[in-house]
Amino acid sequence: MSASEPSPAVDPEIRAEREHLAASRTALRRMRDDVLGTETPAVFGDWVSTQVLQQSRALRAEALEDIPDTPLFFGRLDFEPGTVFEDDEEEAEAPGSDGVDRLHIGRRHVHDEHGRAMVLDWRAPISVAFYRATPQNPMNLRSRRRYGFDGNAQLTAFEDESLTDGFPEVSQLGGELLTAEIERPRTGPMRDIVATIQPEQDDLVRAELATTLCVQGAPGTGKTAVGLHRIAYLLYTERKRLGRSGVAIVGPNRSFLSYIRNVLPALGEVDVTQTTVRELLETVPVRRTDDADTARLKGDARMAEVIRRDLWSRLRKPAETLVVQRGSRRWRLYPDELTDLLDELRERGISYGSGRDLLAHRIAHAILSQMESAGEACDDRTHDQVRRNREVRAAVTAVWPKADPVKLILGLLTDVDRLASAAEGILSPDEQAAVMLPGRPRGPKSAKWSEADLALIDEAAALIQRPETIGHLVVDEAHDLSPMQCRALGRRAAGGSATVLGDIAQGTSPSATGDWPALLHHLGKPDARLAILDRGYRVPAQIIDFAARLLPAIAPGLGAPVAVRRSPGSLRVSPAAAASYANTVVDACRTALKGEGSVGLIAADADITDLHRMLAATGLDADVLGETDDALVANRLVCVPASLAKGLEFDAVITAEPSRIVAAEPRGLHRLYVVLTRAVSALHVVHTDPLPEPLR
Numbered sequence: 133m134s135a136s137e138p139s140p141a142v143d144p145e146i147r148a149e150r151e152h153l154a155a156s157r158t159a160l161r162r163m164r165d166d167v168l169g170t171e172t173p174a175v176f177g178d179w180v181s182t183q184v185l186q187q188s189r190a191l192r193a194e195a196l197e198d199i200p201d202t203p204l205f206f207g208r209l210d211f212e213p214g215t216v217f218e219d220d221e222e223e224a225e226a227p228g229s230d231g232v233d234r235l236h237i238g239r240r241h242v243h244d245e246h247g248r249a250m251v252l253d254w255r256a257p258i259s260v261a262f263y264r265a266t267p268q269n270p271m272n273l274r275s276r277r278r279y280g281f282d283g284n285a286q287l288t289a290f291e292d293e294s295l296t297d298g299f300p301e302v303s304q305l306g307g308e309l310l311t312a313e314i315e316r317p318r319t320g321p322m323r324d325i326v327a328t329i330q331p332e333q334d335d336l337v338r339a340e341l342a343t344t345l346c347v348q349g350a351p352g353t354g355k356t357a358v359g360l361h362r363i364a365y366l367l368y369t370e371r372k373r374l375g376r377s378g379v380a381i382v383g384p385n386r387s388f389l390s391y392i393r394n395v396l397p398a399l400g401e402v403d404v405t406q407t408t409v410r411e412l413l414e415t416v417p418v419r420r421t422d423d424a425d426t427a428r429l430k431g432d433a434r435m436a437e438v439i440r441r442d443l444w445s446r447l448r449k450p451a452e453t454l455v456v457q458r459g460s461r462r463w464r465l466y467p468d469e470l471t472d473l474l475d476e477l478r479e480r481g482i483s484y485g486s487g488r489d490l491l492a493h494r495i496a497h498a499i500l501s502q503m504e505s506a507g508e509a510c511d512d513r514t515h516d517q518v519r520r521n522r523e524v525r526a527a528v529t530a531v532w533p534k535a536d537p538v539k540l541i542l543g544l545l546t547d548v549d550r551l552a553s554a555a556e557g558i559l560s561p562d563e564q565a566a567v568m569l570p571g572r573p574r575g576p577k578s579a580k581w582s583e584a585d586l587a588l589i590d591e592a593a594a595l596i597q598r599p600e601t602i603g604h605l606v607v608d609e610a611h612d613l614s615p616m617q618c619r620a621l622g623r624r625a626a627g628g629s630a631t632v633l634g635d636i637a638q639g640t641s642p643s644a645t646g647d648w649p650a651l652l653h654h655l656g657k658p659d660a661r662l663a664i665l666d667r668g669y670r671v672p673a674q675i676i677d678f679a680a681r682l683l684p685a686i687a688p689g690l691g692a693p694v695a696v697r698r699s700p701g702s703l704r705v706s707p708a709a710a711a712s713y714a715n716t717v718v719d720a721c722r723t724a725l726k727g728e729g730s731v732g733l734i735a736a737d738a739d740i741t742d743l744h745r746m747l748a749a750t751g752l753d754a755d756v757l758g759e760t761d762d763a764l765v766a767n768r769l770v771c772v773p774a775s776l777a778k779g780l781e782f783d784a785v786i787t788a789e790p791s792r793i794v795a796a797e798p799r800g801l802h803r804l805y806v807v808l809t810r811a812v813s814a815l816h817v818v819h820t821d822p823l824p825e826p827l828r
């Protein structure tokens with residue numbers, strides 16, 4: 133049955149709604165055709181302008197693309213007559229609107245050929261009522277409607293909620309359709325939650341651009357969802373500003389980015405950089421992993437001072453007189469005069485690179501002053517000629533040498549004496565020895581850089597030349613950032629604001645934070661608004677209660693999320709004898725595959741290859757996460773190395789041998805907490821070794 137040919141048996145209300153949906157789709161197509169049909173005005177005849185215009189048109193057209201399995205609207209608001217539209221506006225009298233002021237709420241604005249709204253963007257101020265109105269504070273609403281859709285985005289149901297007839301108790305989740313959405317079997321990448329954003333989430337999503345938010349939230353409380361929807365919201369309210377300055381989201385790894393990649397396009401936002409800290413900072417290839425202690429040390433904010441000292445220690449006291457020959461005349465600057473120029477610049481707090489450029493200008497200016505005093509006519513060209521003069525350039529380089537960030541860190545971390553002098557009073561001799569690069573690299577290319585080194589190089593690069601900043605930065609899984617990584621991200625957000633998302637209990641990196649104010653300090657955003665999310669939408673209570681037994685050990689004082697639903701039978705723990713372990717895991721996978729949705733077999737990284745082989749030997753086809761970009765869409769059954777589970781979710785999770793996940797790394801219990809909180813419907817733990825102490 134198509135939306136345009138409803139069967140006679142369909143409820144007339146549903147038929148009317150389907151007709152509105154079909155008409156809205158047609159209108160969206162027309163809006164997109166209009167954008168694509170726009171001629172580039174002749175006035176922008178030059179090539180560059182034409183390219184820019186074409187690109188912006190392509191982006192606008194992409195943003196207007198209809199995503200077939202994503203319904204264009206998801207809700208309807210019936211306001212008291214006259215509270216939204218002027219009396220004579222036609223919208224108020226839309227067919228079947230019963231005199232109320234009626235608005236359909238959807239993922240983006242759609243209007244008909246007369247410019248009348250057919251679907252109102254969820255981000256428009258008036259749409260707030262969809263998320264926040266209650267019988268106690270109806271916000272002029274008479275009733276709110278939510279729609280249900282089948283797998284083909286066909287509208288199949290609706291649910292009305294009256295806000296005027298003293299509805300006794302509206303649950304926060306608002307009804308069956310919302311519960312169904314939360315329990316929906318998960319397949320493939322993450323979906324937006326725009327139809328069901330909860331009031332505590334909406335409050336964060338709609339925080340104004342100037343506010344930097346830091347959200348501490350237990351697993352599945354919607355942190356990632358909030359971050360993504362906040363981006364979409366800010367791009368709507370501040371499109372011009374953010375269009376210029378840009379928006380980026382930083383996630384923990386590629387698998388995570390691949391998991392979230394569809395959310396913003398589904399909300400009509402296609403121009404957002406999605407990256408990882410490593411990708412953002414990777415100026416040299418990473419070929420080594422530091423041990424945990426070294427990584428923690430290199431991530432320590434004290435390293436910033438060591439690098440700063442080393443860089444500025446390159447300045448030399450001017451020793452020679454600068455002589456500039458022009459025609460038959462010679463102009464001189466004596467070492468004392470050069471020293472004054474140098475000192476003045478050094479004390480101004482400018483970047484090393486700018487100081488170097490300015491020194492050349494200052495020297496040129498001083499020489500031009502002498503020339504003018506001697507009666508020579510000078511102009512900008514003379515200034516430029518003097519500044520670029522060979523002797524001047526040589527004098528600048530002699531006292532203010534060029535600096536390259538990679539070479540600087542290479543030099544610092546391979547020269548014991550140089551490091552000792554820069555780190556004196558900051559790092560102990562043992563610490564200095566620990567941060568030295570291994571081997572004797574001859575140049576930047578032969579050095580075996582680690583991920584922690586990237587933040588050091590970035591620190592040096594920023595001291596030399598400040599990086600460009602962006603308008604808004606969302607950092608997910610922020611609890612894992614080292615202070616040096618925070619500084620690197622903070623520099624990029626220095627001119628804008630940020631959304632910092634994380635959960636101290638899920639910190640697995642050597643530098644994982646236990647303290648949000650400290651992290652925000654390193655990020656340069658000490659005044660961020662701190663918020664807590666504690667209603668868990670992913671994991672049923674039975675599973676979260678089990679995982680939360682780890683909390684006293686990994687994050688004392690931090691509460692478990694309050695699961696929004698219970699699901700009896702969702703947790704199974706199967707001890708297995710060594711001989712039957714493999715069969716038990718395979719059976720657990722087969723049983724999980726009988727249900728709907730995705731199945732993740734999560735185990736210690738070192739065990740994944742064997743488990744994958746074992747599944748294949750029994751005829752079970754699975755992908756390994758991290759090996760292919762689309763592992764999460766290609767196969768219902770995915771083998772997941774524990775280190776990549778962060779931020780992901782599966783309908784059913786089989787956790788194989790938790791004790792090996794714990795033993796694999798220093799913060800193994802935290803890792804296990806992440807792994808145990810990935811399941812939407814069922815968690816099956818299979819083990820031969822005893823369970824880690826708190827879970828017994």
Ligand SMILES: Nc1ncnc2c1ncn2[C@@H]1O[C@H](COP(=O)(O)OP(=O)(O)OP(=O)(O)O)[C@@H](O)[C@H]1O
Pocket residue numbers: 313314323324325328329330333349350351352353354355356357358635638669670778779780781809
């Ligand atoms: N208001 C909501 N309506 C429907 N689903 C929701 C809502 N909030 C969150 N969810 C769903 O709950 C799941 C968890 O959300 P999300 O991944 O954003 O949580 P998180 O706090 O980032 O979790 P983690 O810390 O474990 O990575 C997702 O499937 C998300 O779509």
